[in-house]
Amino acid sequence: MTASLPAGLRERVMAATHQVRQAGQSVPEVSEDSPAEAFGHAADAFYQTLCSLTGDDWGLPVLRDLDVQGLVGHLIGVEDDVQRALAGDPGVASTDHVQSTQPAALRQAGRPTAGTREDWRRAADRTLAAVTGGDLDAVVALHGFPLRVRDLLVARTFELWTHENDIRTAAGLSLAAPAPSTLQPMTRLATALLPFGAVFTDLHEPVSVHLVLTGPGGGTWDVAVGDPSPEPAALGIVTDVVGFCRLFSNRIAPADLDVFVTGDPRLARSVLTAATALALD
Amino acid sequence: MEPTDPLWAARLAAGDDHALAEVFDHLAPTVYGAALRVLGEGAAAQDVVQDVFVELWRHPDRYDPKAGTLGTYLIVLARHRAVDLVRSELRRLARQERHYRLTPEGPGPTPSDAVTAADTADAVRAAVRLLPDDQRQVVELAYFQGLSYREVALATGIPEGTAKSRLRLALAKLESALDRQLLESP
Structure with a gap:
């Protein structure tokens, strides 16, 4: 049996629901890692994956011209550059992410793999030590991006998780997903950077994106992308939180992401492409 | 991805207020009807509709799409809430009657x-x-x-x-x- 609703009931019910829970809040609530915790958890997970590799796995081709050992060397180089940036060294402000770290990657060839693994672990620990007690809102410049330290740590969380999965894929292991508590700062950063991704991909059309990331660690965001406008096009995008993070890391193409869209599908593709634009290899 | 009950459930859990509005527009007439069947016309049935959607928004994770449709879940919630209201009313009436019986000399x-x-x-x-x-x-x-x-x-x-x-x-x-x-x- 259905019945016509009395006038005003919809408004009354919507007002009552918003009194008990704000829009955007995911349920069940999960605690959110601090930026340093997120980076620490990603580093631990990366190290565990390295420890699970066989000797042969270290020689598998994984990314660009790098094998697994070379990729870990690249990350040793990244940690060195991060520490220089944190120390205020302008020499790493605008260097290229790959070129700057290629010498560290190439240095690993022929070394015992345990030496590479432990060198990386110590480098990651030095990064953590360098930010402990420091000003997380200080802005540092690294590889062409000025970022607050808190955002840099979360960006590095993305990088470690992404390369962990690069290695796991090369070694035939299942993909790893961050804990919901770690996903929260990752999604917060990814959604905050979406308008900048739109700038990089020349998406000027004003769009109000209602972005819903489902699953533990997800949430709902309303993000304005494109040129400012009083009447932006309304677009709704619903997708899985881990899938969106893989998209942001440029490890899945927009066309391969399982999404539910309300609004213009062409605009949705443009916005999803913008999400991939800030990923670094 | 199709607009299904599991998708609605996932969106509600993610705090998607647009999903809540969609579910309301889709299912509130049925929920209201279920409340009316128990309570008759009136404000009480509207209260039930409000309680049901507040409960859904506050605890979307209590709905398990594997256990049945969202519509069925909300109708069951509405019936339970309506029956609770009837029980509460019966108790109130019983208390009132006892009070009048036991205090014949009071101000009344x-x-x-x-x-x-x-x-x-x-x-x-x-x-x-x-x-x-x-x-x-x-x-x-x-x-x-x-x-x-x-x-x-x-x-x-x-x-x-x-x-x-x-x-x-x-x-x-x-x-x-x-x-x-x-x-x-x-």
Whole structure:
């Protein structure tokens, strides 16, 4: 049996629901890692994956011209550059992410793999030590991006998780997903950077994106992308939180992401492409 | 990705207020209808609709798409809430009647209150009189004498589970029998 609703009931019910829970809040609530915790958890997970590799796995081709050992060397180089940036060294402000770290990657060839693994672990620990007690809102410049330290740590969380999965894929292991508590700062950063991704991909059309990331660690965001406008096009995008993070890391193409869209599908593709634009290899 | 119940559930859990509005527009007429069937017309059925959607928004994770459709889940919530309202009203009426019986010398109700109370009490008594003997007995013990399930079971010599099931049956019949005026009385 259905019945016509009395006038005003919809408004009354919507007002009552918003009194008990704000829009955007995911349920069940999960605690959110601090930026340093997120980076620490990603580093631990990366190290565990390295420890699970066989000797042969270290020689598998994984990314660009790098094998697994070379990729870990690249990350040793990244940690060195991060520490220089944190120390205020302008020499790493605008260097290229790959070129700057290629010498560290190439240095690993022929070394015992345990030496590479432990060198990386110590480098990651030095990064953590360098930010402990420091000003997380200080802005540092690294590889062409000025970022607050808190955002840099979360960006590095993305990088470690992404390369962990690069290695796991090369070694035939299942993909790893961050804990919901770690996903929260990752999604917060990814959604905050979406308008900048739109700038990089020349998406000027004003769009109000209602972005819903489902699953533990997800949430709902309303993000304005494109040129400012009083009447932006309304677009709704619903997708899985881990899938969106893989998209942001440029490890899945927009066309391969399982999404539910309300609004213009062409605009949705443009916005999803913008999400991939800030990923670094 | 298709707009299905699991997708609605996932969106609600993610805090998507657009999904809540969609679910309301899609299912609120059915929920309201379910509440009306128990309560009759009136503000009480609207309260039930509000309670159901507040519950869905506050605890979306309590809905399991594997267990059934979202529509069924909300209808069950609405019926439970409506029956709770009926039970609460019956208890209030029983308390009111006991109060009038036990305090004949007190300041007492106004003439208008007395007429209303007498009307509602008569309606309840009439509805209870229509019940089969075994169900009428447990209703009188539970609601007019305030006995617990266990005490009702002891007093009537039946297992506690039987007392509960007789009360449930009796309440279901009372809900049908009691008219809307009674349920909406202040």
